[in-house]
Amino acid sequence: MKMRFHYFVPIVACVILACNFLYKTSAAQDAADDWPQWRGPNRDGISRETGLLKTWPPEGPKVLWRVPSGEGYAGIVIAKDRGYTMYGEGESEFLICFDPASGKETWRYKMDSIFSNDQGNGPRSTPLVDGELVFGLSGNGKLHAVNLKNGKAVWSHDLRAEYGGKSPIWGISTMPLVEGDLLIVDVGGKDGYAVMAFNKKNGKVVWKSENGVPGYSAPIAITVNGVRQVLVFAGTALLSLAPNDGKLFWKYDWETRFDVNAATPVFIPPDKIFISSGYGKGSALLQTQGSNGTATMKEIWKSREMKNHFSSSILYENHLYGFDYFLLTCLDVTTGKTKWQQRGFNKGSLLFADGHLIVLGEYGNLALVEATPEAYKEKAAVQILKGKSWTMPTLANGKLYLRNQSEMLCLDVAAK
Numbered sequence: 426m427k428m429r430f431h432y433f434v435p436i437v438a439c440v441i442l443a444c445n446f447l448y449k450t451s452a453a454q455d456a457a458d459d460w461p462q463w464r465g466p467n468r469d470g471i472s473r474e475t476g477l478l479k480t481w482p483p484e485g486p487k488v489l490w491r492v493p494s495g496e497g498y499a500g501i502v503i504a505k506d507r508g509y510t511m512y513g514e515g516e517s518e519f520l521i522c523f524d525p526a527s528g529k530e531t532w533r534y535k536m537d538s539i540f541s542n543d544q545g546n547g548p549r550s551t552p553l554v555d556g557e558l559v560f561g562l563s564g565n566g567k568l569h570a571v572n573l574k575n576g577k578a579v580w581s582h583d584l585r586a587e588y589g590g591k592s593p594i595w596g597i598s599t600m601p602l603v604e605g606d607l608l609i610v611d612v613g614g615k616d617g618y619a620v621m622a623f624n625k626k627n628g629k630v631v632w633k634s635e636n637g638v639p640g641y642s643a644p645i646a647i648t649v650n651g652v653r654q655v656l657v658f659a660g661t662a663l664l665s666l667a668p669n670d671g672k673l674f675w676k677y678d679w680e681t682r683f684d685v686n687a688a689t690p691v692f693i694p695p696d697k698i699f700i701s702s703g704y705g706k707g708s709a710l711l712q713t714q715g716s717n718g719t720a721t722m723k724e725i726w727k728s729r730e731m732k733n734h735f736s737s738s739i740l741y742e743n744h745l746y747g748f749d750y751f752l753l754t755c756l757d758v759t760t761g762k763t764k765w766q767q768r769g770f771n772k773g774s775l776l777f778a779d780g781h782l783i784v785l786g787e788y789g790n791l792a793l794v795e796a797t798p799e800a801y802k803e804k805a806a807v808q809i810l811k812g813k814s815w816t817m818p819t820l821a822n823g824k825l826y827l828r829n830q831s832e833m834l835c836l837d838v839a840a841k
Contacts, residue, residue: 460821461504461554463600464689465776468645470739472778472820478805478838479781481793485807486825491834492528495519496539497547497564498598501828503821504554507531507573510828511561513539513547520552520561520569522576525824528835532576540564540596545813545830549598549641555625560608564596568610570628580628588614588621591639593660594683598735600643604655604668607631611657613639620644620657620664622671634671637661641687641735649696652715656698660684663700665713665720674720675713681706688733688747691740693758697725703734703750710761728761730754736774736817739782744798746782748773753784755798767801774817783838789814789829809834 464470478486495512502509508525511518518539522531539546540563550562559573566584571577584590584597591613599611608625612618619635638660646655646668654674657664661684665674679686682704691699693710701708707729713722731738731749738747738756744764745756751771755764771787781804782794789810795802810829819826823839 458822459504460819461502462603463500463551463553463643464737464817465820468602468643468689469691470737470776470817471741472776474820474823475779476840477779477781477823478793478840481805481807483807485791485805485809486836486838489824489835489837490528491832492523494521494828494831494833495547496545496830497549498545498815498830499548500551500817501819501826501833502552502554503819503824503826505573508826509552509554509559509573510833511536511548511550511552511563513564515539518548518563520559520571520576522559522573525821525826525835528833534561534569534571534576534578536561536569537563537565537567542596544595545815547830549596551600553601553603555603558625560601560625562597562599562601562610566590566592566597568601568623570608570625582623582628584610584612584614588612588618588633589616590614590618593639593641593685595641595685597639598641598687599639602644602646602655604646607668609644609655609657609668611639611642611644611659613637613660619659620666620671622668632671634666635664635673637664638684641685643689645690645692647692647698647713648715649713649720650715652718652720654713654715654720656690658686658688658690658700660686663690663698663711665722675722677709677711677722677724679706679709685735687735689737691738691745693740697758699738699740699745699758701731701733701738701747703732705729705732707732708756708761710758726761730761730763731756734772735815736772739775739777741777741796746775746777746796748775753794753801755801757798764798765801772815774815776818776820778820783818783820783825785814785818785827787814788812791827809836
């Protein structure tokens with residue numbers, strides 16, 4: 426018995442270690458499959474999920490649930506087994522927490538009075554989950570940090586009243602960016618309050634930087650040659666700032682009609698940046714270099730092609746997929762030349778997963794398209810929503826989440 430027990434103990438220990446490893450690996454994979462912010466885990470519109478359906482039946486993927494929602498264009502985020510979005514209802518805008526399995530509301534938090542506009546009422550920004558907090562920004566510029574478990578306020582700021590933040594014509598649409606312990610926001614305020622960084626835990630101002638008009642775009646953070654940069658696509662320029670203190674590294678002037686720079690910049694490793702705007706403006710490819718704690722920039726090319734009106738482009742294998750106004754377009758990053766274009770989606774939006782584009786048209790038509798520069802290769806299509814559908818799709822844990830201005834739904838797109 427002693428000999429058997431002697432061998433039994435290390436065997437049990439190995440089994441425990443193996444189970445622990447598998448548990449941690451599974452937990453890490455689950456976290457990777459969340460969609461905790463605008464454009465997914467890395468703000469690039471790319472999902473790392475695999476094992477998804479490569480075609481759909483004529484009626485589309487299975488609808489798991491469909492629930493009413495309010496006005497607005499806020500995206501849906503999925504994190505830590507909960508879902509979050511924002512919408513307007515009555516005279517108010519709310520941050521909503523819901524159960525991803527059923528769509529049933531868990532709690533709601535009133536953010537502000539409703540933003541009203543001829544292009545649709547309600548919030549335009551998308552919530553952001555980080556740690557135990559969910560951050561929301563109203564259409565009129567009130568920034569909130571809320572406890573994600575119970576929906577209780579942690580801190581808030583009125584960006585317009587406190588810092589002179591401007592409200593763009595069609596509402597505040599930028600998304601806050603978490604960078605370490607900071608929450609960075611394109612405020613568009615006067616006297617050096619164009620971009621601000623807050624302590625994400627308590628809301629205290631850490632730094633402010635620059636002057637200028639706010640854009641509609643979401644900031645991103647990149648690292649080139651060991652130098653970290655925060656890129657803010659403001660109303661009239663792309664700004665590169667040091668994340669620790671807001672110091673300006675470089676500025677690339679980019680003026681558009683009505684100051685509409687809405688698409689999120691795309692980082693093209695190891696050192697290039699793509700920007701694009703509508704209203705006849707076009708796109709540009711920039712190259713940035715970092716050394717000795719600072720950064721510089723030069724223009725590689727500028728083009729009238731790929732005019733992103735508000736939907737952001739996606740990078741895959743040295744090609745960009747996005748909307749040149751009404752046309753779904755594939756663009757060669759190296760040359761700036763169009764490879765193919767496809768009608769039928771109007772001002773749509775898209776994400777990338779498992780070698781395919783999931784494309785949502787402006788009026789609710791959904792398509793699965795192979796991501797290839799050879800030609801437009803549609804694998805499946807279905808009419809899934811009615812009315813204006815300007816909110817980008819969300820993919821998390823094999824489920825596709827969509828919404829328009831009146832309802833929200835969940836589709837099962839995992840291959841069985």
